[in-house]
Amino acid sequence: MGFAVTIATAQILDQLKRVKGPELIGNIVDLGLVSGIVIEGDQLSFSITVPARLADQLEPLRAAAEKAALASPGVAGAQVTLKVDDTEETASPPPQPVRSAPSVSQSEAIPPPMQKRAPPPTPAPGAKAPVPGIGAIIAVASGKGGVGKSTTSVNIALALQASGLRVGVLDADIYGPSMPRLLGLSGRTQSGENRVLIPFEAFGLKVMSMGFIVEEDTATAWRGPMVMQALTQMLREVAWGELDVLIVDMPPGTGDAQLTLAQNAPLAGAVIVSTPQDLALIDARKGLKMFRKVDVPILGIVENMSYFQCPDCGGRQSVFGHGGARAEAERIGAPFLGEVPLVMAIRATSDGGTPIVVSDPDSEQARIYRDIASAMWTRLTEERILAGGQG
Numbered sequence: 001m002g003f004a005v006t007i008a009t010a011q012i013l014d015q016l017k018r019v020k021g022p023e024l025i026g027n028i029v030d031l032g033l034v035s036g037i038v039i040e041g042d043q044l045s046f047s048i049t050v051p052a053r054l055a056d057q058l059e060p061l062r063a064a065a066e067k068a069a070l071a072s073p074g075v076a077g078a079q080v081t082l083k084v085d086d087t088e089e090t091a092s093p094p095p096q097p098v099r100s101a102p103s104v105s106q107s108e109a110i111p112p113p114m115q116k117r118a119p120p121p122t123p124a125p126g127a128k129a130p131v132p133g134i135g136a137i138i139a140v141a142s143g144k145g146g147v148g149k150s151t152t153s154v155n156i157a158l159a160l161q162a163s164g165l166r167v168g169v170l171d172a173d174i175y176g177p178s179m180p181r182l183l184g185l186s187g188r189t190q191s192g193e194n195r196v197l198i199p200f201e202a203f204g205l206k207v208m209s210m211g212f213i214v215e216e217d218t219a220t221a222w223r224g225p226m227v228m229q230a231l232t233q234m235l236r237e238v239a240w241g242e243l244d245v246l247i248v249d250m251p252p253g254t255g256d257a258q259l260t261l262a263q264n265a266p267l268a269g270a271v272i273v274s275t276p277q278d279l280a281l282i283d284a285r286k287g288l289k290m291f292r293k294v295d296v297p298i299l300g301i302v303e304n305m306s307y308f309q310c311p312d313c314g315g316r317q318s319v320f321g322h323g324g325a326r327a328e329a330e331r332i333g334a335p336f337l338g339e340v341p342l343v344m345a346i347r348a349t350s351d352g353g354t355p356i357v358v359s360d361p362d363s364e365q366a367r368i369y370r371d372i373a374s375a376m377w378t379r380l381t382e383e384r385i386l387a388g389g390q391g
């Protein structure tokens, strides 16, 4: 028995080495944080010692350790507890007050930029370098146009912002920028010191869009290298200040421009928006493949226009079929982040420049966007904790 347990423990520790430490340095095993391993049959329990000041933010770490433990051969159940280390020096900052959106981490909880993942096929030199001051860059993409990618991007951004994070939005849709309309902004961007562009601000978000740089239609004749140059400038030569997260509203589709962008921006993850129709889902699958090819983690799939909600009776109708994106997410092992109904209020508020998360924060739809943002953020945190786990 003793021999068998020793082998099992070694395998478990091997799995747990994939889990990064609370401050994303080293792993929980080598840092000596795992203790009290008990194996009873196929059930496992152990503790992870964590600093008191971070204790209330480390549920994703606990969950990641549980997931890793369950991947060990023969383990059917795992109970992992966080043990608070009270011996930590008192100079540490006190715990931050809890703000809204329960499982969305607070700005102070944002881990430092993710360790570099395996390099994509041919990134431009220096292209993947982190953008100073920005904690995480997340792409919101769709396989085809018109599925509500921009509407989803802006409402997710506002939901993250409402949870206390510092958020920016980069409208990377060179040919059809939507952010000026969605956020009720107009005008041209100004250059500050060293020709750095000054972002616009709306509802507390920092915003940059091609719509602030050139006249509509000017960019339509642009080809690959010019588009990439403009996008690089909008990403790196903007006075973003300190941001916890930058949401990039990608151009629709999965062509060369999208691939180059996915390959040439230091993305921490991608969210795919799809409607439930088969055709949209086929295109969404192409989007998923594209990000996987360049090693950008998929944070999840959102089904937009999932069902029609009757404004009078509240009844639901599945106009385009329903649940296809969830099934697709399950099929490929990507998280499913949520379903957004087809609701007149979403269209009207977006087109009116006051997205629903800010214009009607108590609505059911605003709650849905907050839940999606929260699930996405939790997934990002887990992804960072497990990052580099294969190596």
Ligand SMILES: Nc1ncnc2c1ncn2[C@@H]1O[C@H](COP(=O)(O)OP(=O)(O)OP(=O)(O)O)[C@@H](O)[C@H]1O
Pocket (backbone or CB within 6 Å): 142, 144, 145, 146, 147, 148, 149, 150, 151, 152, 173, 176, 178, 252, 304, 305, 340, 341, 342, 343, 344, 346, 347, 348, 350, 351
């Ligand atoms: N859940 C929804 N309910 C009602 N209308 C919606 C919903 N989502 C998006 N829309 C509307 O659908 C239209 C297209 O949405 P949006 O511009 O966000 O799509 P997109 O995928 O970004 O499009 P493009 O490919 O042009 O960039 C807009 O008029 C928007 O207001």
